[in-house]
Amino acid sequence: MGTPRELIASLKMHRLEVRSSRIEEFEKTLTEKMHDSDGLITDVQEYGDRLDVLAADADKGEKFIRDQSRVLATRIWKFTCHRQIWKMSSSPG
Numbered sequence: 001m002g003t004p005r006e007l008i009a010s011l012k013m014h015r016l017e018v019r020s021s022r023i024e025e026f027e028k029t030l031t032e033k034m035h036d037s038d039g040l041i042t043d044v045q046e047y048g049d050r051l052d053v054l055a056a057d058a059d060k061g062e063k064f065i066r067d068q069s070r071v072l073a074t075r076i077w078k079f080t081c082h083r084q085i086w087k088m089s090s091s092p093g
Helices: 004-011 023-034 058-072
Strands: 014-020 041-047 050-055 076-082
Touching: 014 023, 014 058, 023 041, 023 050, 023 058, 041 058, 050 058, 058 076
Parallel strands: none
Antiparallel strands: 014 050, 014 076, 041 050
16 A cells, blocks of 8 residues: 555645634534545545645636635635645666
8 A cells, every 4th residue: 555645646636725714513524525526525634733634636616615715704724735745766777
């Protein structure tokens, strides 16, 4: 299976980091709406003061998240997109 970085790289997903007001409600909403995203959003996890969201397309994922924040009337303080920074490295040999 490998490390978390290797797993994410093999999935070819983008990690979107969201810092927001009402983080617990926002996580619940995104998790519920994830099933309506046609595979765009594949995972939502709360890590303290932020959400990590895995998205198949970074730009569409950001739009989806921002649209959901407007529906919930929650403010996004910071949005960071980690565009496939995880690359599988091959071992020499």
